[in-house]
Amino acid sequence: VIxxxxxxxxxxxxxxxxxxxxxxxxxxxxSNADEQxxxxxxxxxDQNLSQPDLDVKFLTAQMAMSRTSLYNKIKELTGMGANDYxxxxxxxxxxxxxxxxxxxxxxxxxQVGFTYQRYFSxxxxxxxxxxxxxxxxxxxxTQQQSE
Numbered sequence: 847v848i849x850x851x852x853x854x855x856x857x858x859x860x861x862x863x864x865x866x867x868x869x870x871x872x873x874x875x876x877s878n879a880d881e882q883x884x885x886x887x888x889x890x891x892d893q894n895l896s897q898p899d900l901d902v903k904f905l906t907a908q909m910a911m912s913r914t915s916l917y918n919k920i921k922e923l924t925g926m927g928a929n930d931y932x933x934x935x936x937x938x939x940x941x942x943x944x945x946x947x948x949x950x951x952x953x954x955x956x957q958v959g960f961t962y963q964r965y966f967s968x969x970x971x972x973x974x975x976x977x978x979x980x981x982x983x984x985x986x987x988t989q990q991q992s993e
């Protein structure tokens with residue numbers, strides 16, 4: 847039983863540490879507490895992704911947890927801090943918008959909750975190794991945009 851729990855915990859960690867953070871509800875098949883926590887957290891983040899005030903304070907209120915408990919739980923499951931995890935989900939959503947929409951880079955940065963397009967571009971480049979416009983040019987969209 848303990849080995850199965852440890853294996854499940856490692857599986858969950860690997861899923862959320864990987865590059866694919868946006869999971870469909872069908873992929874969330876575990877009923878254990880960690881998986882349920884991540885499902886609730888992801889839903890909360892996704893529902894409020896366009897809000898610039900989506901931050902740790904907001905999540906602690908919505909998840910009914912202390913700041914320390916929330917941070918420790920996210921860190922344990924994903925290997926990232928809470929703000930890094932939120933930003934990672936924002937960038938993942940931006941990638942979808944870059945490849946599947948005709949929105950400008952500025953519109954996309956606002957859509958995923960960044961107040962400043964320059965910060966969005968800097969963070970995007972840190973995570974993906976290229977600017978949003980370079981990513982769009984490389985991975986395709988129906989409209990080419992410059993930064």
